[in-house]
Amino acid sequence: MPEPDPLDALRGAWDQLDAPPAVRELEQEDERTQAAVRWMAEAWRELGAPAAEPPAGMARRPRLRLLRSALLSAAAALLVAALGLFFPHLLLRGPTTTTVVQAPAEPASPGIPEAPVASSAPALLSTQPDRVQLRAGTLRLTMLRAEPGSPETNR
Numbered sequence: 001m002p003e004p005d006p007l008d009a010l011r012g013a014w015d016q017l018d019a020p021p022a023v024r025e026l027e028q029e030d031e032r033t034q035a036a037v038r039w040m041a042e043a044w045r046e047l048g049a050p051a052a053e054p055p056a057g058m059a060r061r062p063r064l065r066l067l068r069s070a071l072l073s074a075a076a077a078l079l080v081a082a083l084g085l086f087f088p089h090l091l092l093r094g095p096t097t098t099t100v101v102q103a104p105a106e107p108a109s110p111g112i113p114e115a116p117v118a119s120s121a122p123a124l125l126s127t128q129p130d131r132v133q134l135r136a137g138t139l140r141l142t143m144l145r146a147e148p149g150s151p152e153t154n155r
Contacts (some may be wrong), residue, residue: 007052016051 026034125140126135134141 005052013047 026037029037086101122134122136125135127133130145130147132145134143
């Protein structure tokens, strides 16, 4: 069933209106003017009212808008779900394999001592009553002992 035209009520109200009073009666005009007015009135009666069309933006039906909105929402949800499945795979993927190539050793220059080779095993360097020094690789660690009765030991 076609939707009723919202302007039908306006057209009906317009047709029921009385014509405004003329400044002069038609009988007081000359023959030529009376003929022109009769012809014009007859032409308007035959022509009828033109069909009103809403602007292009308002012509869409609400169901079409609702369908489009639902499709866009579904597409957005699928996109979020796909990204949710894909990104953790990228984050949890292991490192790629690489090949390490060693550069050939150059002979030591005279007068420049060789760098000490760091041992990776931890070693105790020294102990004193107020501190202990440790080394692990290239890292040196000095741990200080607080004196008994100092505010730092009561914490």
